[in-house]
Amino acid sequence: MENYKLLISIVPHDRGERLIRAAMESGCQGGTVLSGRGLAATNIAAILGLGEEAKDIILMIVDENVKKSVSSAIISTAKTEKRNFGELFSLDLGTFYKSGKQSGEENMAKTDCDNTMITVIVNKGYADDVMAAARSAGAGGGTVVIARGTARETDARFFGMHIVPEKDMLIMVVPADKKKAVINAIENVKCLKEPGMGIAYSSAVEDFTTLGKKK
Numbered sequence: 001m002e003n004y005k006l007l008i009s010i011v012p013h014d015r016g017e018r019l020i021r022a023a024m025e026s027g028c029q030g031g032t033v034l035s036g037r038g039l040a041a042t043n044i045a046a047i048l049g050l051g052e053e054a055k056d057i058i059l060m061i062v063d064e065n066v067k068k069s070v071s072s073a074i075i076s077t078a079k080t081e082k083r084n085f086g087e088l089f090s091l092d093l094g095t096f097y098k099s100g101k102q103s104g105e106e107n108m109a110k111t112d113c114d115n116t117m118i119t120v121i122v123n124k125g126y127a128d129d130v131m132a133a134a135r136s137a138g139a140g141g142g143t144v145v146i147a148r149g150t151a152r153e154t155d156a157r158f159f160g161m162h163i164v165p166e167k168d169m170l171i172m173v174v175p176a177d178k179k180k181a182v183i184n185a186i187e188n189v190k191c192l193k194e195p196g197m198g199i200a201y202s203s204a205v206e207d208f209t210t211l212g213k214k215k
Helices: 017-025 043-047 064-078 127-136 176-187
Strands: 004-012 032-038 053-063 087-092 095-098 115-123 143-149 166-175 198-205
Touching: 004 017, 004 064, 004 198, 017 053, 017 064, 032 166, 053 064, 064 087, 087 198, 095 176, 115 127, 115 176, 127 166, 127 176, 166 176, 176 198
Parallel strands: none
Antiparallel strands: 004 053, 004 087, 032 053, 032 143, 095 198, 115 166, 115 198, 143 166
């Protein structure tokens, strides 16, 4: 059974194109880019408005067999950039689902975590449908992040997904014992029955807590 890894790279805004190309030439099928903001390293710098800049957070799901080659390609390409140009790290994925498949692929690694983060990336406009199905299976709610795809129209599709720039990235934290039911519900959403319309993956959540006033 195939295992997948989530590679995450954080670089200055609009500076990750070369890294993405290198990753795709080394076995990655594409990715999703989120917009973020880097924070200053010290309080004084923050007060002076220094050390902050727009960031691109690049998410790439790769087969474990090509993770090393993809990571090496990104690191090699970034060697020509300035010092402390960005970061690259990876996470294990529990379940990986690609629309149009019968079921998600379960990582055999077991964890004792009480909660699971489920992330669903779909073409823009479909996040509400996915959230409604997830709620019916026990999910309490979620957060939608506006993102964009990395591939061009002339490139191979990202895990078969249609090449459209705008993406909805839905993030949900659910009890671990409800993960399978929520994933199954997502698989049965009408808009995800067609191959290429979305992907979903899960990761174990550690040290989860709610913020604010306690009872």
